Amino acid sequence: MSRAETVATAPPPVRPSPLWTLGLLRSELLTTLRRWRTLALLGVLAAVPVLVGVAVRIETGGSPAGGGPEGGGGPAFIAQITNNGLFLVFTALAATLPFFLPMAVGVIAGDAIAGEASAGTLRYLLVAPAGRTRLLLVKYTTTVAFCVLATLVVALSALIAGAVLFPLGDLTTISGTRITFGEGLLRALLIALVVAASLIGVAALGLFVSTLTNSGIAAMATTVGLLITVQILDQIPQLHAIQPYFFSHYWLSFADLMREPVYWDDVLRNLGVQALYAAVFGSAAWARFTAKDITA
């Protein structure tokens, strides 16, 4: 990193103030969130918990004694939804985390640089005295903010649907102990944050792919394709030696937060893997983006 410093020639005549970065971030966030594409993605994500809730409600005829589907099939926690609407939050996150959420993040991340390039707006962004590294950081921060937002949209929609369709109250952890509804809500929030953090790796990967191409569609497709490939490889038992290094390997470990006492091992491993992906692909994106010729 110090080597990079020596590359610097004369500093730019006007140093942008730190507040300027915030302004750039704000405009970037607003641009991203105002896109119809983003709103449609969030809408789809919000619809998933409602669909799951309505399906479970119809299936069990609304009687709390109905229990879940036989044999515990389906996403995690689905058997407990009828007894406590809060479990719909966990079920919805377990149902969306393998595909819907990372796909949405892949679309946003893949679009970050390549989308600007294909729209021909990247060079104008760079004309402003922001610098490439700063622009990249702002793009990545926006993507991570979308990760949190998307997860919270799923969780909130599930909470509302769960409260409307099913009873709420004290809940039983998967270890069989009871916790109050307030503590359950806190755990739901913690789980939502862990799920959002699980997407950091995909976001960094998508951003790196986005710096490789000038076509937004290609970047999105590559990111989502990588996501599917890794998920398939994660299912092949012969690859168990490398599976712990897949970004999706520990995703469902968020369920360990519903144990009593909480089983942290896999959750921490998941966060470690995400940090590693963010560091590797974040720096790769930086290396690529700061060295590339901007032609569009």
Add this chain to the structure above:
Amino acid sequence: MAPYESDDSTTAGDADDPRAGRRRAARYGVPVAVVGVAAVTIGLVPALADSGDPDLPRISAQKLIEKIAASDVQQLSGTVKVSTDLGLPDLGGLTGSLASGATGSGDGSSADPTAKLTELATGTHTLRVAADGPDRQKLSVLENAAEYSVVHNGKDVWGYDSASNEVYHATTDAGAGTARQDGTGPTPQRLAEDALKAVDSTTDVKVDGTAHVAGRDAYKLVVKPKDANTTVGAISIAVDAETGMPLKFTLTPASGGSAVIDAGFTKVSFAKPAASTFDFTPPKGAKVTEGDTAGHAPGTKSGDRSPAASGKGADKGTEKGRGAHAGPDGLNVIGDGWDSIAAFDTGGEGLSAGAGGGGDLNGLVGALGDKVKGSFGSGTVLSTRLINALVTDDGTVYVGAVTKDALVKAADAAK
């Protein structure tokens, strides 16, 4: 991590400068370096943490076994990792159905401990144990986004399967609590006691250095059979130096390779677990199955994971499948120590491929086993990495933790 200003200097003019091009290429060194640092950290940190076995005063094997016997740990909580690799062909659901046939519990509740704990016989599982005196214990099997718990609190024994939200309930009289304590599951203590029972003139027992287990200093007790015929290579037990509590149990086969059974604490605490750990009320809407009342302590049968027991369980399943013959009469133990072989006459026809009438299972057993011939006639050998069984065509079964040749010899001698 990256400086802000450095890249601002990238202008079109630099692009033609070969030195600038090289400097740009050097930026890719950053992600490569990150990967390298991560790889080194992942590779070295566990190695560094493992290095240096604890420095403990020397102790004789006799003293160490006494220490285990005197160990009176009443309160503990911890995480146990159990890996079992018997080398059984992966039969999936079939194993389960055989096992439930063998234990005779076909009521279909997924929360029934006897049905559930047989799943532990294969693969790697993470368990949590907590105990507070003889009356309160809890054993949880951690599954993907689900957990199976057996809670014993006073008179009640609860089984809770969170995946299907089903509850199993049984009551036990207060006296049974003490008896159940060592049958709750494959805790290292239970497994070590089984192994130490086998200590006699046929066995080498020695203290072989020290080790760190679950962050505690431990002595390593190694039990080695002297018999050449047995498939048991060595049993290693790590004993906590302070409390005398066995922390890790490893059984390696004589044929080498990975351990057949490896059960050990990865985390352990001897503090009193929170009282709420043992409280259980069935969740609203859960399906509750009432089990047998006093006397029958669930979990004891299938919780007994001594190798011989699991071998016999499989055999019972086999027999049951073969039809309505009378149960095994005249169980005969040939030899003693490690190479003892259990022989019993099923009184019926053997597993010859042409026996017929026994359903699909005959064909299956025939397909899984190897045909052998000897002066006793011919038969089928079913082998795992630890237990081998010879079923002769005239219906005699020889089972033991011994090599195939030893089984054939035993059968020849019996003729």
